[in-house]
Amino acid sequence: MSPLLLLACNGEPEPLDEVLERGEVPAFDAPAPVLRRLTQEQYTNSLDDLFGEGLVLPKLEPDIELEGLYALGAAVTSASPYGVEQYESAAFSVAEQVMAERSDLALSCEPEGLDDEACASQSLGELGRRVWRRPLTQGELDVLVDLVLVASETLEDFDAGYEYGIAALLQSPHFLYRIEGGSDGAYTDWEMATRLSYFLWNTTPDEELLLAAEAGELTDDAGLAAQVDRMLEDERAQDGVRNLFAELWSLYELDELSKDPTLFLHMSDQVGPSAREETLLGVEHLVFDLDGDYTTIFTTRTTFLDRTMAALYEVPAPEREGFGETELPKEGGRRGFLGQASFLALQAHPVSTSVTKRGQFLRERVLCHIIPPPPSDVDTSIPEASDAAPTMRERVARHLEDPSCASCHEITDPVGLGLENFDGIGRWRSEENGVAIDPSGDVDGDAFATAWELGGVIAAHPDLGPCLVERTTQYATGNVSQSRELMNWHEDGFEIEGNRVLFLLRDVALSPAFRQVGGVE
Amino acid sequence: MLGGAAVGLFLPPLEAMACDGVLPTRFGLFFWGNGNLPDFWTPEQEGTDYTLSEQLTPLSPMQHKLAVITGLSVKTPNDVPHSSGAAGVLTGIGLRVEDEAFMGPTIDQIIANEIGGETIYRSVQTSASGGSGRSYNGPNSLNPAEADPYAFYERLFGATFREPGEEGIVDPSLGLRRSVLDAVMNDLSTLESQVGAEDKARLEQHMTGVRELEQRLARLEEDPPNLEACERPAEPEASYPDIEGRPQVSARNRAFCDMLAMALACDQTRVFGHYFSDPVSDVLYTGATAGHHDLTHNESGDQPEVNAITIAIMEEFNYLLEASTRCPKGMALCWTTV
Numbered sequence: 130m131s132p133l134l135l136l137a138c139n140g141e142p143e144p145l146d147e148v149l150e151r152g153e154v155p156a157f158d159a160p161a162p163v164l165r166r167l168t169q170e171q172y173t174n175s176l177d178d179l180f181g182e183g184l185v186l187p188k189l190e191p192d193i194e195l196e197g198l199y200a201l202g203a204a205v206t207s208a209s210p211y212g213v214e215q216y217e218s219a220a221f222s223v224a225e226q227v228m229a230e231r232s233d234l235a236l237s238c239e240p241e242g243l244d245d246e247a248c249a250s251q252s253l254g255e256l257g258r259r260v261w262r263r264p265l266t267q268g269e270l271d272v273l274v275d276l277v278l279v280a281s282e283t284l285e286d287f288d289a290g291y292e293y294g295i296a297a298l299l300q301s302p303h304f305l306y307r308i309e310g311g312s313d314g315a316y317t318d319w320e321m322a323t324r325l326s327y328f329l330w331n332t333t334p335d336e337e338l339l340l341a342a343e344a345g346e347l348t349d350d351a352g353l354a355a356q357v358d359r360m361l362e363d364e365r366a367q368d369g370v371r372n373l374f375a376e377l378w379s380l381y382e383l384d385e386l387s388k389d390p391t392l393f394l395h396m397s398d399q400v401g402p403s404a405r406e407e408t409l410l411g412v413e414h415l416v417f418d419l420d421g422d423y424t425t426i427f428t429t430r431t432t433f434l435d436r437t438m439a440a441l442y443e444v445p446a447p448e449r450e451g452f453g454e455t456e457l458p459k460e461g462g463r464r465g466f467l468g469q470a471s472f473l474a475l476q477a478h479p480v481s482t483s484v485t486k487r488g489q490f491l492r493e494r495v496l497c498h499i500i501p502p503p504p505s506d507v508d509t510s511i512p513e514a515s516d517a518a519p520t521m522r523e524r525v526a527r528h529l530e531d532p533s534c535a536s537c538h539e540i541t542d543p544v545g546l547g548l549e550n551f552d553g554i555g556r557w558r559s560e561e562n563g564v565a566i567d568p569s570g571d572v573d574g575d576a577f578a579t580a581w582e583l584g585g586v587i588a589a590h591p592d593l594g595p596c597l598v599e600r601t602t603q604y605a606t607g608n609v610s611q612s613r614e615l616m617n618w619h620e621d622g623f624e625i626e627g628n629r630v631l632f633l634l635r636d637v638a639l640s641p642a643f644r645q646v647g648g649v650e
Numbered sequence: 651m652l653g654g655a656a657v658g659l660f661l662p663p664l665e666a667m668a669c670d671g672v673l674p675t676r677f678g679l680f681f682w683g684n685g686n687l688p689d690f691w692t693p694e695q696e697g698t699d700y701t702l703s704e705q706l707t708p709l710s711p712m713q714h715k716l717a718v719i720t721g722l723s724v725k726t727p728n729d730v731p732h733s734s735g736a737a738g739v740l741t742g743i744g745l746r747v748e749d750e751a752f753m754g755p756t757i758d759q760i761i762a763n764e765i766g767g768e769t770i771y772r773s774v775q776t777s778a779s780g781g782s783g784r785s786y787n788g789p790n791s792l793n794p795a796e797a798d799p800y801a802f803y804e805r806l807f808g809a810t811f812r813e814p815g816e817e818g819i820v821d822p823s824l825g826l827r828r829s830v831l832d833a834v835m836n837d838l839s840t841l842e843s844q845v846g847a848e849d850k851a852r853l854e855q856h857m858t859g860v861r862e863l864e865q866r867l868a869r870l871e872e873d874p875p876n877l878e879a880c881e882r883p884a885e886p887e888a889s890y891p892d893i894e895g896r897p898q899v900s901a902r903n904r905a906f907c908d909m910l911a912m913a914l915a916c917d918q919t920r921v922f923g924h925y926f927s928d929p930v931s932d933v934l935y936t937g938a939t940a941g942h943h944d945l946t947h948n949e950s951g952d953q954p955e956v957n958a959i960t961i962a963i964m965e966e967f968n969y970l971l972e973a974s975t976r977c978p979k980g981m982a983l984c985w986t987t988v
Contacts, residue, residue, distance in 0.1 A: 162845070207855035280826045301834055303841075310844060510949070513950060650847065
């Protein structure tokens with residue numbers, strides 16, 4: 130395995146391993162290929178890039194997550210009969226809109242009559258290469274041309290007939306699934322183009338990437354690195370990173386955020402979407418503007434608020450309309466992702482906070498700790514608030530006192546209790562039922578007195594970086610199971626490079642996990 | 651009580667089953683999450699002369715067509731509380747722990763595979779509270795429930811619907827669409843031979859969908875069956891926004907129930923799964939002080955709010971049963987096991 134190459138400013142390649150002092154990449158036993166369905170976002174983004182934005186799309190069946198990631202769910206779920214119906218409706222709807230409003234994006238010649246086979250063939254060949262992300266075989270092209278010519282004759286209209294060609298391309302598994310079987314243990318150039326574009330941009334390959342595939346550059350170390358660098362500098366990388374974090378932190382669920390508005394007076398339909406935007410703008414800023422340390426997501430006071438979020442956090446809105454950058458006040462007690470409603474409100478109940486949900490989320494999603502399921506036949510009721518148990522800490526005390534509960538709740542509850550100063554929608558409160566809230570606790574031996582300090586403890590946790598490395602690799606490859614040795618190697622690099630997400634994305638795209646594939650099982 | 655779901659299975663007494671000498675050929679599932687409270691659910695008497703319990707009282711208009719079955723238990727292990735229950739009840743197979751996958755087809759699909767072949771939809775799935783339901787063909791092969799009544803209406807009773815007496819659709823596009831599906835089927839079939847075992851199963855599932863769609867398109871060209879009880883139902887609302895932060899579950903439920911009853915009466919399907927709520931549903935019902943699931947954990951004593959929610963859900967179930975009998979001669983329910 131040749132050392133990975135980094136092109137330095139003087140144009141001379143430097144072996145990456147030597148620069149980083151992390152040793153050779155470990156030997157890697159590549160897993161079997163995975164067949165991944167396009168997620169709804171990927172489907173929509175691909176159509177935007179193929180046919181231009183503004184198409185009205187009928188809905189598709191919902192994505193299903195596995196270990197929190199739609200990217201993993203897409204590798205195991207099946208299209209249901211209703212889902213197939215929806216694919217058909219969507220395909221014909223798109224075909225109709227494209228031929229009505231922007232046919233030059235699909236039809237590359239002027240047909241001379243209903244039976245212009247040459248034009249159909251030329252157009253479908255070009256379109257097919259972009260939609261299926263690879264050149265069509267002659268056999269595949271013949272089938273599509275035939276469909277179009279028969280339709281054209283039946284409907285007595287070439288353009289109307291051509292819609293059937295577009296619809297056929299869009300319903301084919303060659304569009305809907307990413308077929309990556311590899312050759313001789315490595316993904317082919319065409320397959321690498323697709324892997325790269327959906328990982329880094331969450332959309333279909335652009336023309337430059339397709340040309341690079343054609344030229345065999347994506348199976349070459351230097352060629353691959355050059356494309357990865359180009360892609361990370363392109364603004365489409367922002368969409369890719371947004372989607373990564375939206376999946377990692379279940380931010381798409383914010384569209385369905387449910388809070389009792391009589392208890393949470395700031396609740397509205399706007400809170401969920403605005404909360405998501407706040408978090409994603411913060412991630413974008415860290416990754417692309419600052420190229421900064423991932424762990425600072427948990428300690429930064431910089432955030433991006435609109436009027437809805439500013440009102441929720443009781444700070445001045447930075448802009449009259451839309452989102453603006455702002456610094457949260459030191460004395461506000463709120464900083465970082467742990468202070469954001471996208472986490473605090475979503476990982477809670479409609480009428481209250483949830484110590485266990487917030488704690489479990491941080492443990493499982495952010496630190497990749499495993500918490501076993503609860504025992505069956507357990508009485509899970511907690512007492513109502515009372516004089517003896519005025520705040521949540523007293524009410525969930527049984528979780529930590531009863532040995533059958535404590536082994537797991539010890540892991541989740543101290544973390545969740547550290548966030549009780551933020552109510553069920555994420556607003557600050559210093560008291561509950563007239564009694565001051567005590568948020569103090571510890572995480573694996575590191576003590577904290579406030580949510581503010583908890584952010585620092587999470588940021589310094591040794592599993593924080595490794596968890597992102599593993600999740601990012603799962604997301605990029607579609608495999609749940611990753612080689613521990615290879616993950617350690619990537620983690621070393623991530624740490625040495627200051628926990629920079631751009632470095633991590635590049636490191637994963639150049640990784641054997643991304644480039645090598647085993648045999649079909 | 652299971653940490654999951656309860657399913658009501660009501661069979662009419664055998665004599666009532668034979669309407670005009672023909673046995674029932676339809677199946678429907680009404681599913682809700684978080685179960686019931688056994689003390690308030692189970693009737694005290696057995697046999698045909700029993701008093702409905704508090705939670706079953708809303709079903710009194712339909713009591714003469716009901717059989718309440720007790721003594722059931724789930725034999726599969728409760729390895730993942732909240733998830734194992736529904737899997738055991740609906741598939742009879744234990745849930746796979748590592749990914750919480752249902753390891754076989756759910757009962758509605760087992761039955762659909764037997765009796766669903768003659769209708770344009772082998773089965774349909776709907777959800778009154780925005781969940782995805784629990785209808786599975788096998789591991790990781792969900793039939794997602796439709797949560798939008800208007801979308802369901804458009805699909806079943808929109809442009810492709812023909813009332814008895816109307817003619818089948820004459821449209822050259824139907825044949826052309828089938829040609830496209832043939833090509834798609836070929837692509838799937840070629841691909842299937844190139845992938846591993848699990849992916850093969852997924853592609854086969856996709857192929858099943860394509861095949862069914864082709865058959866549906868073929869049937870649209872035929873005249874609709876002459877079914878006395880069939881007519882296009884009323885259009886539901888385009889949307890059902892929350893009212894004071896509470897979702898309109900009852901309104902959506904009733905819209906779906908009306909359409910499901912008519913779907914049966916029009917013989918568009920003979921199998922449905924209607925998921926009033928999913929397992930572990932934390933819906934904030936009107937009048938409740940916390941989400942349903944939250945209450946089942948935390949409400950103290952006899953849990954009066956949980957009880958009230960269960961009774962309200964039974965009122966919604968009764969609506970489904972009555973909707974099915976609103977057709978002339980009670981034709982829809984006469985044939986149905988729900």
